[in-house]
Amino acid sequence: MPLMSNSERDKLESTLRRRFFYTPSFEIYGGVSGLFDLGPPGCQLQNNLIRLWREHFIMEENMLQVDGPMLTPYDVLKTSGHVDKFTDWMCRNPKTGEYYRADHLIEQTLKKRLLDKDVNPQDMKNMEKILTTIDGFSGPELNLVMQEYNINDPVTNDVLDALTSFNLMFETKIGASGQLKAFLRPETAQGQFLNFNKLLEINQGKIPFASASIGKSFRNEISPRSGLLRVREFLMAEIEHFVDPLNKSHAKFNEVLNEEIPLLSRRLQESGEVQLPVKMTIGEAVNSGMVENETLGYFMARVHQFLLNIGINKDKFRFRQHLKNEMAHYATDCWDGEILTSYGWIECVGCADRAAFDLTVHSKKTGRSLTVKQKLDTPKERTEWVVEVNKKFFGSKFKQKAKLIESVLSKFSQDELIRRHEELEKNGEFTCQVNGQIVKLDSSLVTIKMKTTLQHIREYIPNVIEPSFGLGRIIYCIFDHCFQVRVDSESRGFFSFPLQIAPIKVFVTTISNNDGFPAILKRISQALRKREIYFKIDDSNTSIGKKYARNDELGTPFGITIDFETIKDQTVTLRERNSMRQVRGTITDVISTIDKMLHNPDESDWDKSTFGLSPVKI
Amino acid sequence: MPLMSNSERDKLESTLRRRFFYTPSFEIYGGVSGLFDLGPPGCQLQNNLIRLWREHFIMEENMLQVDGPMLTPYDVLKTSGHVDKFTDWMCRNPKTGEYYRADHLIEQTLKKRLLDKDVNPQDMKNMEKILTTIDGFSGPELNLVMQEYNINDPVTNDVLDALTSFNLMFETKIGASGQLKAFLRPETAQGQFLNFNKLLEINQGKIPFASASIGKSFRNEISPRSGLLRVREFLMAEIEHFVDPLNKSHAKFNEVLNEEIPLLSRRLQESGEVQLPVKMTIGEAVNSGMVENETLGYFMARVHQFLLNIGINKDKFRFRQHLKNEMAHYATDCWDGEILTSYGWIECVGCADRAAFDLTVHSKKTGRSLTVKQKLDTPKERTEWVVEVNKKFFGSKFKQKAKLIESVLSKFSQDELIRRHEELEKNGEFTCQVNGQIVKLDSSLVTIKMKTTLQHIREYIPNVIEPSFGLGRIIYCIFDHCFQVRVDSESRGFFSFPLQIAPIKVFVTTISNNDGFPAILKRISQALRKREIYFKIDDSNTSIGKKYARNDELGTPFGITIDFETIKDQTVTLRERNSMRQVRGTITDVISTIDKMLHNPDESDWDKSTFGLSPVKI
Structure with missing residues (x-):
């Protein structure tokens, strides 16, 4: 499948604007980059897309839909990691005041240099290596590349300031006192995690199940270009599928077993060879271990089916596996559904196994348990280190502080208990910190020992498989793939939208x-x-x-x-x-x-x- | 129709929470007042409501849907009047730091005092008068009431600080430099006004037509209570129907002529008598001049039909006309569709004739014409004051400034021209300001005279009739009106949702x-x-x-x-x-x-x- 030529793309974009599929927002005020309005045909297409998404995913799988606010308090996004990590690296031209997003600037510059006739083979190899792995670069790594390749302002050639990190969340304040700091959500997922207990309850305590949200999210892009593909406010649809970490099989996996999908695995990307995806059934991919588990594979297949149904060209789609340096530390596997447009490969759907990360951090921060309690058919013996206090002396010694100290002891991990046990054996006492104060405990007060108990309930934090869709980007890709020009004297353009998508x-x-x-x-x-x-x-x-x-x-x-x-x-x-x-x-x-x-x-x-x-x- | 008792309301709200129709957002983090999540049945009901709204309004009238961003730059909302006027008056308890919304505090306090047995008839009358007209009170007026009635903190009885005005928009900043001040939109209407020219164009230059938007808007409430009825982020649906100011008839008015609606007119409210709405057909209401025009009446009838279809009890609905002091200065008529719940009458739909206000202010600010150009079948003579410059002397005298001066002259209103004409007659010259500099012009340079021209085109700024829906509030009213308790030993609650609304x-x-x-x-x-x-x-x-x-x-x-x-x-x-x-x-x-x-x-x-x-x- 050939890509659209520049003149075809111009024709596409002028058609989209002329027929008011979309327009830059606030245009009569000069516009704001990264913000767009959908006009009547664009809205109708978006409505159709949402309806089809809801039918294909929510209805078909009986997912539990949740609709929460975009305003999100600081604490939630601090815990989720967004306050610290939802950042891009940018550099500023001190003379013009212009800002650039560092990774984009490097990509743009190196791609241009690669076209240079005089470039030597070793340099070429190095630059290509950077281009394929840049998505996982840290700030210092980007800085190094900027220096090594002498990357300046692409317009003025001015030397740029050193990189700084920029948080991409829009900040605001809630309430009259202005003291509750909040952000516009960068994704819809957190609202689903926080409702886990309620969702589990209305699912009658059973697992696996999935929740889903459709709604706007926000990202304060540093200098958005490329039209509808990089925007500051966008429509997302996200699924959080909660599974037993010990059993990630999927009841309907056999229905998609033979779905053939182009897969660009991590290994293939790291090989440095020509990077063409391999067509493979999802059954094989899961079987060979390339895709981590059945549930992840099931959703990849369902995503693939969905995209082809709504007008995405099957020859311009691939799933690309995240490189190790690109993936969050807690994720066990992650594949991006990428669509080829005249702007290159665009990430439109992310499918990630996020393990137990999200529920764990929120549970830790709030002290609220976010777990599944599974009744065991046959109770299980469990042997572990426990700490027991001698009630008689303990209470009279510590008085009103006794409870607090007990609660600190009860939170010790197995490793910590072992260490304390050794201390007790050796010194007859150990110390621990309670509210910043050192407390001494001896063997008259506490005993630490191995104990075997019978477990009737297995309690665990479920893992999360998350397929996350950028619906706005998908809409642009539909435009790109469905635009055709008649081969006649008039060369008129038209959109070959599938029936269900047509506005x-x-x-x-x-x-x-x-x-x-x-x-x-x-x-x-x-x-x-x-x-x-x-x-x-x-x-x-x-x-x-x-x-x-x-x-x-x-x-x-x-x-x-x-x-x-x-x-x-x-x-x-x-x-x-x-x-x-x-x-x-x-x-x-x-x-x-x-x-x-x-x-x-x-x-x-x-x-x-x-x-x-x-x-x-x- | 009796109102829900307190115990029924408790039962309703516990059912809504237990079955996860909704829940306070971020509950495990302690929640944020005024923010709520819809759970699966709430989402499904909301989806149904949106679909029915789209069918009843957008599809039926071929409205042009627009979907724009919530992030809105400062300039747009400064022009629309929101920066200056989208405010509430609040007062602070200097000891506790608690904030109160002044009008709510007055209402709450006076309602309590009215129940006092010792209240004298004149005081009672005064307080009742305040309660019926408070929606239109200015800050100083509210302050006066606070002082006159010695209204203190309702909890601590502390004396409160003097009133201050609080803007209800959430503020944020767009872009890396942080220099573009923006707000979260308080309504969806502005995005429609700004696109007027594009909408008119795709409607082939014809008027009347309507645009519509469905989406979230924001209001930083001072101290939100009463659950789903007063929230900081809410779903709206708004229609902007553009009409010829000289012809506000509606082609389909005869289809709704006999729709009977309970109307609480301004006259009735001001009479001070018992305030029961009058049932009247919309035909009569428009005919008698109580409702200002056919188009406004048409939408009121359509709104009434819609609300009854989706489960609102016909005996708990009324349209209340805005009092003069309550209405914006530019509006010619405004009716609130109010629904009676156990919290009292709740404003859920506003139907306003906003005249040409919005398009006029945006056009003035941006210098972009937002008008309809109507070809006249028979050209019309128009006689008006014009200014003509003597090109020969003018250009050589003012050189590169000539154009600018001409442009200033061309913007003079008829009144300004008459004044200049008189000056010219009297003194042989007049002065005007150009970019802060005084320029003298004499009769060798300009002529001001009456001139008659033939107009082939009538150019005008259309008027706007705006029906605006708070869908979130309507959802709560559906819950309130559809909740029933079985008359049997178990007293089980259930929702008698209409088929189309049922989740x-x-x-x-x-x-x-x-x-x-x-x-x-x-x-x-x-x-x-x-x-x-x-x-x-x-x-x-x-x-x-x-x-x-x-x-x-x-x-x-x-x-x-x-x-x-x-x-x-x-x-x-x-x-x-x-x-x-x-x-x-x-x-x-x-x-x-x-x-x-x-x-x-x-x-x-x-x-x-x-x-x-x-x-x-x-």
Whole structure:
């Protein structure tokens, strides 16, 4: 599949703007980079995408949807790691005041230098290595590259300031006193983690299950470019699938076993060879250990199915595995669903096994248990170090502080208990810190020993498999993949959106003006509305050819044209967008043909569905 | 219609929380007041509400939907008036640091004092007057009331600080430099106004038309209480209907003419008598001039229809007209759709004629014309004052400044021109300011005179009729109006949601365990999924009575029960939530009966639809 040429991309983007699929926000005020409005066809497409996403994921898997606020208090995002780590490295031109995102600047500069004829093979290899692994670079690593390659301002060639780290969250304050610091959420996931106990409860304590959220998130990009692909406010859809860490199989894995997916594994990327993904069934990929577990594999397959359904070209999609340095320390595996556009490969879906990280940190911070309690069919013996206090002396010695000290002791890990046990054996006492004070404990007060108990309940923190979608980016990729230019003298552009995605399903028009037409238009409108088919009437005074072209530009798959014969015999023509073929039939037959194609994916084939109607020669 | 008792309200709210319709956000972190999460049934209900809203308004009227960002730059909201006027008055207890919203504090205090037995009739009258008109009070007016009535901290009785004004917008900064000040939008309307030219263009330059937005908006409430009714982040749906200021008729007004609506007019409120709304058809209301114009009346009728469709009790709804002091200075008429709940009358929908205010201010600020250009069938003569410059002398005298001066002159209003004309006549010259400098112009350089021209185009700024919905509040009102308690020994609560609003449409369950049941469950699931009917399987080990009660609490209208007969003859029982009646039929008949009731509002009647099925005695 060839990429779009620059002139095609210009044509695409001018079509998108002219037909108001989208526009820069606040344009009459000069605009704000990274913020866009969707106009009517863009909104309708987005609505369709959300509905399909909800059907494909939420309905199909009985996921538990949650809708929480974007305003998020500081503490939550401090715990989740975003306050410290949701950052990019940037550098500033001290003369112009312009800011650059360091990794993007390096990429842009090195890609340009690679095109240089004089570049020597070793340099070339080094630069290519940097380009493939830059996503995992730390700030100091980026700084080193900036210095080593003498990277200056790409416009003015000024020397740039040293890198600084920039937190990408928008900050605000809640309440009249202004003392509650908050951020706009960078993702929808945290709201799901925090509700884990409630979700588990309404799922009757059973695991696995998944929650899902659809909503806007925010990222204060340093200098956003590339249109809809890098924005400061974007629509996400995220799934948090909670599983038993000891059993990551998936009940429906056998349904997707044979789904063939292009996989660019970590090994392949690190090999430094030509980086073409390998087509492999998800069954093989999980079996060979390339994909860590069945649940992760199941979702990768379902994501793949979803993207192809909504208009993504199967030859312009791959799953790329995160490199070790790119992956969060707690994650066990992570694959990015990437889509190839004229801007290159765009990360649109992340599928990660986040292990128990999120629930663990929130539980630790809040002191609230976020666990699953599984009743064991056969109780299990468990032998472990325990600490026991001698109630008699302990209470009278420490008085009101006794409880607090006990609680500190009860939180010792096994390792800590072993160490204390050794101390007790050796010195007859050990010390511990309670609220900053040193407390001495001797063997008259405490005993530390191995104890075997019978466990009837297994209590564990579940692991999380997270498929996370950037719906806004996916919308742009649909535009990119569905835009086509007719091979004729007019070179008109059109969108070959799948039926379910197309903003408007049918346009209805008349060949010219006639007193008999309005009544027919009304009849057709009522019939379409009754079948919940979204349509538009094009009653402008334009040639029929222009009307077709105009509706093709909106990606409207079907056109019904009323002409003079319609008055006589109630027949109309039905036109298909991609092939421009036309058939003729009665109003009733034509509408029920459209209905069938729209509402039954198995019957969306034009030739089969219009078999009973008469072909029209154009 | 009686209001909910306190114990019923407690029962309602505990049901809503227990079944996770909603929960305070970030609860394990202690929560943040005014922020809530919707759980699975709440989300599903919200999804249904959005879909119905879109069908009833956007689809039915071919409105142009726009989806813009919440981040909004300072300039836009400065121009719209929000920076200066989107404020509440608050007062602080200097000892505790607690903040109170002044109008709420006054209301709460005076309502309590009215209950005092010793209150004298004149005081009572005064306090009642304050309570009915407080929505329009300015800061100084509120301050006066606070002093006159000695209103102190309601908890500690401390004397409070003087009132201060507090802007209710959340503030943040966009970009790495932190220099672009922005707010989270307080409404979705501005994004629609700013896109007016694009919307007009895709509507082929024709007017009237409407745009619409659905999305979150923000309001940094001073001290939010009353649960879901006063929140800091909320879902809105707003329509901006653009009309010709000289013609506010509506093409479909005759379709709603006879819609009867309870109207509480300004006159009635100001009369000081018992304030019961008057039931009146919208036709009469517009005809009598009580409602300012047809378009405003049309939307009020459509809003009324919508609210009754989605479960609002018709006897707990009214439209209340804004008092003069309550209405923005530019608005010509404004009615609040208010819903009566156990918290009193809640404003849920505002319908306002905002005249040309918004487009005018944005146009002035940006210098971009936001007008409709109407081609006149018969050109019109227009006589007005004009200024003409003598090119010959003007250019050579002012050189590169000539253009700027001309542009200043061209912006003079008719009044300003008349004044300059008089000066010229009297003194032979006049002065004007250009970029802060005084420029002298005499009659050799400019002429000011009356001139008659032929206008082929009428150019005007359209007026805006704005129906604005607080969807979150409407959701709470649906809960309040649909919650019922069975009159039996168990006093179980349930939600009588309309079919279209109910989160889950059908629950499917088995009478007990049997090897034959799973296959039947699967068959029923597939059939329901194919018809796009949202269902849940309840396969818990509970008594059938408990299962019914549990699904009634979710407002699920239909229940299908599989029992031992099903294995023999493929019949199941179908149960209706409100009446608890049951009928029996084959799986196929039962499912198609449900389908008919759900997808065809005319066939939602239980008795008629289940006519062919056998009644079951319970």
